[in-house]
Amino acid sequence: MDDTRAARPVPRTHRRPVLTFLGAAGTVTGSRFLVESDACRLLVDAGLYQGPSALRRLNWEPSEVPASELAAVVVSHAHLDHCGYLPRLVKEGFSGRVLCTPETAELVEIVLRDSAHLQEEDARFANASGFSRHRPALPLYDVDDVERTLRLIAPVGFGEEVEAGPGARVVLRPAGHILGSSTVHLDVDGATVVLSGDLGRPTHPLLNPPPPPTAASTAVIESTYGDRLHPAPTADVLAAAVRRTVGRGGSVLIPAFAVDRTELVLLQIHQLMESGAVPRVPVFVDSPMALATLRVYRAAIHAGSAELRPAAAKLLTAVDSLRVREVRDAEGSMRLNRPGTSCIIISASGMATGGRVIHHLKHQLPQRRNCVVLTGYQAVGTRGRQLLDGAPQVKIHGRYVPVRAEIVDDATFSVHADADELVAWLGSASEPPQVAYVVHGEADASHALAQRIHRDLGITAVVPRRGERVRLD
Incomplete structure (x- = not known):
């Protein structure tokens, strides 16, 4: 079941690095993962919620973390459910760097400008037609918010290690999902975590398949198709x-x-x-x-x-x-x-x-x-x-x-890896993670993938709740 209850503000009462699932937990959209230590707070992905109105309303809630406290946002790729919340963060006071690949930077510019334009158009149409419950209907953000967001983007090449904040290093590697898409490897005060973003398929007609994941103690893996296999390619x-x-x-x-x-x-x-x-x-x-x-x-x-x-x-x-x-x-x-x-x-x-x-x-x-x-x-x-x-x-x-x-x-x-491909990718790591958190999927898909990861790879696999916090040791 989707957990659409308001998440509580995230406290800062820890010593070891902590991961908090702010989005894409129990649902497919709204990817947002907070990684923090005593010296640094950063977000991996800042996506919009899409789908039922109960989920879309979450886009309007204040961020669980004051936006001004984020040192950086790492964006895995340019789909709206992974980058579409960025201008709202900027509207709320975020002024850090947005780290992504150069190709993602180009596509994010296109996607966010279109998103702001559509939201402004939808608000105008709703006000003119009178079908909105809000008086007046407003966009979540506008083109000015997007332009301020684009000035914060700092492109990072694949394989290049950069500092995301005090004590936090990030490396992006190809995910094979769309052009510029990346898996995200983080080292925060010695704790390592790899996030799949949206993982591509080995058979993408244009893109090379994703390489194996880097060795990390913790993995965060998507599960959009975690309970099914894709049909054989056919026209x-x-x-x-x-x-x-x-x-x-x-x-x-x-x-x-x-x-x-x-x-x-x-x-x-x-x-x-x-x-x-x-x-x-x-x-x-x-x-x-x-x-x-x-x-x-x-x-x-x-x-x-x-x-x-x-x-x-x-x-x-x-x-x-x-x-x-x-x-x-x-x-x-x-x-x-x-x-x-x-x-x-x-x-x-x-x-x-x-x-x-x-x-x-x-x-x-x-x-x-x-x-x-x-x-x-x-x-x-x-x-x-x-x-x-x-x-x-x-x-x-x-x-x-x-x-x-x-x-x-x-x-x-589909350019999402299916259940077999997700398990094969995770299993190809040079060293298996101690725990895998299964996200970005409907409940049945996430739980099915977690069971397969545990059964086939012997890795502890958990489907986290929205707002749940776990230690990165």
């Missing part, structure tokens, strides 16, 4: 959905994460069209953030990033041959609500929690000829999860919209 699900939809004169709407997922979806569509598995129809990318992200990936290829597989350049060049129609303005996006011909529309966000895809869903879900293809993990309480679970209607902008369109789940796009 059959998407191909069949496109053929059915085009055959009945409809459009295919693909809610996709702007960072990394859009690139992978475009790659598969290119391969399907080249092979003749699906008809050639117009392909629209209606996400300025996804288009900006694509530029970052291309720049990394041009720079010869060691994160990328040798075939990455060839694959993204192939995507260019799709002649994707880029939608950059609101007017073009609105025209896609009634495209007039069968097409494929890729738009953010991936769990249908916000962004332009919401407007497309409002117009396309009531039509039986259309299809919505879900391409990633759908957290409990999100519109994507409601659609996945067969909801007959979903609430959008204060009104219920009937779901008549075909809903398809394509699980082959």
